[in-house]
Amino acid sequence: MDALDRKILAQLEGDGRLTVTELSERVGLSLSPCHRRVRALEDCGVIRGYRAQLDARSLGLEFAALVFVTLTGSKAVAEFEQAVAALDNVIQAQRLFGEPDYLLHVVVRDLSAFQRFYDERLTTLPGMHRMTSTLVMKDVVANRPLTAAMAG
Incomplete structure (x- = not known):
């Protein structure tokens, strides 16, 4: 991956709806080579897909919590992960080193919905x-482009 690929990725992270024509103009590359590079980035899995970023609050999901989970032992990992993956209100689940074992990011409509969940x-x-859980007061950094982390 070279600097031109990183420019392409940065542009697509900023606006995944760019046409290849718009993208090629923004990165200073002609249409065919730009298209080939995008296709190669897709084929090798660097670009996994394209989707819209939705605003949870606008959708009525105004309550967010971080839930820390410790399991009884390593035998429960696969079953736990499968069960968590089936919970629609868990928008992110991460397995951690040490304790706790997992961090779950949960979104729901309000406090009473969280209590029920x-x-x-x-x-x-x-x-x-x-x-254990803690409530999210506000997002300070959210959905930061990965290309920003690559530059650091």
Whole structure:
């Protein structure tokens, strides 16, 4: 991956709806080579797809929480991960080194919806040993482009 590929990626991260013509103009490359580079980045998995970023609050999902989970043991990992993947309100789940074992980012409509989700869904997950949560006050950095991290 060279500097031109990184420029292409930065432009697409900023606006995934760019046409190849617009993209080629922005990165200073003719149409065919630009298209080939984009296709190569897609084929090798650097570009995994294109999608719209939605605003949770505008969709009525005004409550966010971070839930930290510690499992009873390593035997429960696969079953726990499969169960978490089936929970639509968990918008991100990460396995961590050390304790806790997992960090879940949960979005719901309000506090009472979170309480129901916590009591009825999260506490019933397989292998659960301990769970703590904290409420998200506000997003300070969200959806930062990965190309920004590559530059650092």
